[in-house]
Amino acid sequence: MNVPEADWTTAVLWLAVVGSGIYHGLNPGMGWPLAVSAGLMNNSCRAVFGALVPLAIGHFLAMGGVLLPFGAVSALVTWQTEIRIAAGFLVIAVGLYLFVNRRHPRFLARIGPAHLTLWSFAVALAHGAGLMLLPIYLNLCRAEELDAGHIAARTLMGSNLITALEVSVVHAFSMIAAGGLMAFAVYQWLGPRFISKSWFNLDTVWPLSLILVGAVALYSS
Amino acid sequence: MNVRPDPSFYATAKLAMEGPAETLAFTLILSPDGSQPDGLAVVDVDPNSKSYGQIVHSLFMPNTGDEFHHFGWNACSSALSPLSGHAFLERRYLIIPGIRSSRIYVIDVKDPLNAKIHKTIEPDELMRKTGYSRPHTIHCGPEGIYVSTLGGGGKDGTEGPPGIFIMDCETFEILGRYEIDRGTQDKHYDFWWNLPRDYMVSSEWGLPPQFENGIVPEDLLSNKYGHSIHFWDLHARKNIQTIDLGENHQMALEIRPAHDPAKQYGFCGVVVDTTNLEGAIFTWWRDDTGKFHAKKTIAIPPVPADPADLPDLLKGFGAVPPLVTDIDLSLDDRFLYVACWGTGQMHQYDVSDPMKPKLTGKVEIGGIVANAKHPNGKEFGYGPQMVEISRDGKRVYWTNSLYSTWDDQFYPGDRGGAMIMAQAGENGGLTLATNFFVEFPKGYRSHQIRLEGGDCSTDSFCYPSV
Numbered sequence: 001m002n003v004p005e006a007d008w009t010t011a012v013l014w015l016a017v018v019g020s021g022i023y024h025g026l027n028p029g030m031g032w033p034l035a036v037s038a039g040l041m042n043n044s045c046r047a048v049f050g051a052l053v054p055l056a057i058g059h060f061l062a063m064g065g066v067l068l069p070f071g072a073v074s075a076l077v078t079w080q081t082e083i084r085i086a087a088g089f090l091v092i093a094v095g096l097y098l099f100v101n102r103r104h105p106r107f108l109a110r111i112g113p114a115h116l117t118l119w120s121f122a123v124a125l126a127h128g129a130g131l132m133l134l135p136i137y138l139n140l141c142r143a144e145e146l147d148a149g150h151i152a153a154r155t156l157m158g159s160n161l162i163t164a165l166e167v168s169v170v171h172a173f174s175m176i177a178a179g180g181l182m183a184f185a186v187y188q189w190l191g192p193r194f195i196s197k198s199w200f201n202l203d204t205v206w207p208l209s210l211i212l213v214g215a216v217a218l219y220s221s
Numbered sequence: 222m223n224v225r226p227d228p229s230f231y232a233t234a235k236l237a238m239e240g241p242a243e244t245l246a247f248t249l250i251l252s253p254d255g256s257q258p259d260g261l262a263v264v265d266v267d268p269n270s271k272s273y274g275q276i277v278h279s280l281f282m283p284n285t286g287d288e289f290h291h292f293g294w295n296a297c298s299s300a301l302s303p304l305s306g307h308a309f310l311e312r313r314y315l316i317i318p319g320i321r322s323s324r325i326y327v328i329d330v331k332d333p334l335n336a337k338i339h340k341t342i343e344p345d346e347l348m349r350k351t352g353y354s355r356p357h358t359i360h361c362g363p364e365g366i367y368v369s370t371l372g373g374g375g376k377d378g379t380e381g382p383p384g385i386f387i388m389d390c391e392t393f394e395i396l397g398r399y400e401i402d403r404g405t406q407d408k409h410y411d412f413w414w415n416l417p418r419d420y421m422v423s424s425e426w427g428l429p430p431q432f433e434n435g436i437v438p439e440d441l442l443s444n445k446y447g448h449s450i451h452f453w454d455l456h457a458r459k460n461i462q463t464i465d466l467g468e469n470h471q472m473a474l475e476i477r478p479a480h481d482p483a484k485q486y487g488f489c490g491v492v493v494d495t496t497n498l499e500g501a502i503f504t505w506w507r508d509d510t511g512k513f514h515a516k517k518t519i520a521i522p523p524v525p526a527d528p529a530d531l532p533d534l535l536k537g538f539g540a541v542p543p544l545v546t547d548i549d550l551s552l553d554d555r556f557l558y559v560a561c562w563g564t565g566q567m568h569q570y571d572v573s574d575p576m577k578p579k580l581t582g583k584v585e586i587g588g589i590v591a592n593a594k595h596p597n598g599k600e601f602g603y604g605p606q607m608v609e610i611s612r613d614g615k616r617v618y619w620t621n622s623l624y625s626t627w628d629d630q631f632y633p634g635d636r637g638g639a640m641i642m643a644q645a646g647e648n649g650g651l652t653l654a655t656n657f658f659v660e661f662p663k664g665y666r667s668h669q670i671r672l673e674g675g676d677c678s679t680d681s682f683c684y685p686s687v
Binding site for chain 2: 041
């Protein structure tokens with residue numbers, strides 16, 4: 001069977017969307033311990049899920065907030081390569097910034113436990129979680145474009161915006177599935193001891209992930 | 222920064238109880254007349270060690286007149302907060318305020334036997350950045366390190382109300398005042414909180430002129446010391462409710478919330494009831510609507526005495542008041558320890574039902590009139606004061622000095638700083654350990670104790686004990 005190259009690329013990129021979602025979800029900094037806390041505080045399994053919903057919404061909004069503007073400008077067909085290069089540099093720059101500056105932004109600490117959606121949104125934004133997705137997304141747009149041949153800019157923009165939403169949904173869904181599974185396992189079986197046991201310092205790995213994603217984006221553009 | 226969370230951070234109070242026992246204690250020592258620099262004594266509390274019960278290291282400050290009182294860690298189990306966690310901080314620095322000088326020392330105790338000054342914050346910097354003076358209680362919270370103060374601006378600390386300020390948990394820079402809306406709060410002492418439920422509770426001693434040169438009897442008898450506790454929306458930094466315990470309940474000091482954040486109650490000790498000289502414990506709690514309540518659940522009567530045996534301050538009363546000056550709650554929220562500094566008693570109450578405490582143990586040591594000796598035959602000098610419980614709840618340590626000028630009024634003369642320990646029974650009961658009696662250098666008194674790896678008045682836990 002002969003599978004077109006663009007299909008392979010698309011499949012790999014979607015896998016990357018799901019994979020980065022799992023990575024974000026398992027990072028305690030993105031909120032799964034909040035769901036454990038909610039479950040334990042209310043002594044109810046439903047409270048675990050109750051906390052996961054706003055966390056997922058906040059994460060989705062942070063992804064969409066980064067991808068949609070790029071979706072809008074990516075319709076400028078003649079500048080596609082430049083946009084991808086700029087995005088790659090932006091991701092690397094944020095990665096470098098986070099690598100050097102390990103301080104937790106104070107505004108995050110100002111958000112109380114009653115505002116989980118805002119908290120999840122702000123945390124994802126501050127850690128550049130959406131940026132990690134950006135090169136993957138731009139390449140998805142390119143793959144679709146290659147697949148469809150040259151189409152009208154307006155159609156392309158519409159399709160890119162839909163892709164941005166799709167990517168955000170799929171990513172946020174895999175993020176909350178992974179984080180939710182973790183939260184549920186800790187709540188139900190592993191116990192709170194696992195919270196400190198599973199918490200690794202990603203202060204180095206996380207910015208490096210951004211730099212890596214940005215570098216791959218530059219290479220492939 | 223660590224790769225894994227500091228092993229002394231525990232998600233729940235129950236996990237902290239199951240952790241390894243302390244091998245070192247850090248005790249503040251102070252020169253009551255300011256003639257020598259104050260210091261930090263490192264005490265060996267490992268019963269298997271050759272130097273058990275001895276001071277194995279002392280660090281003295283480069284200044285005099287600080288008057289060390291309370292202190293705390295730069296990081297505790299609250300670093301595992303799911304909301305604002307700093308899981309990779311190290312429990313490494315002790316933040317030691319001078320309550321008289323308003324100077325703050327940050328001491329690096331990573332190598333406890335080589336403890337050294339990491340940073341000093343001078344009083345004018347504290348004043349410039351916060352308008353507060355006389356720093357006191359330390360807790361690690363969502364926005365950094367929170368420090369309560371007893372004084373406002375000006376020479377005598379009465380220009381503006383005292384309050385809480387926040388320090389950065391990594392650089393120890395003073396970030397500024399905590400309060401956005403303090404409501405009626407105009408005095409301060411202790412504070413603590415329930416992090417997942419996002420509320421804080423604070424208490425009141427008195428303003429600096431009411432304590433710095435000794436207790437002011439006229440102020441006490443006209444009920445001018447603090448007698449209210451304040452409840453705050455922790456993140457909104459807003460006073461949401463104030464409960465007046467009654468003006469006769471003078472000096473509402475230590476705030477001890479249940480360590481398990483699923484429980485929405487705690488305790489507050491009141492030094493003296495001016496109508497009958499009793500000491501009191503109030504239980505406060507939050508109901509389902511979010512409203513707070515408080516009720517007196519322990520009253521400790523005074524002990525009649527011959528005026529000839531009493532210091533001038535108490536001669537007119539013919540009795541020794543218990544003077545509840547410190548309380549501490551075991552990590553399982555089961556036993557509340559109450560220091561009766563006046564009568565020379567340490568009480569242990571079973572507070573499994575926080576509304577109905579039961580006296581389960583008592584130790585008599587020191588006391589204004591009783592002057593009970595330690596089982597090893599030594600004089601204890603003063604009465605039981607700052608009390609600290611081991612994480613496993615089996616050992617209860619305490620020292621004997623309240624505050625330099627107050628010591629002199631209630632216990633005239635220099636009687637020597639001491640630190641002792643009692644063993645707590647599994648189901649209550651309290652027995653002094655005969656082989657643990659720490660004496661501090663001549664001319665020094667002893668105040669708060671912090672245990673290596675955390676204790677029962679340090680760590681805030683973010684997950685319920687299950």
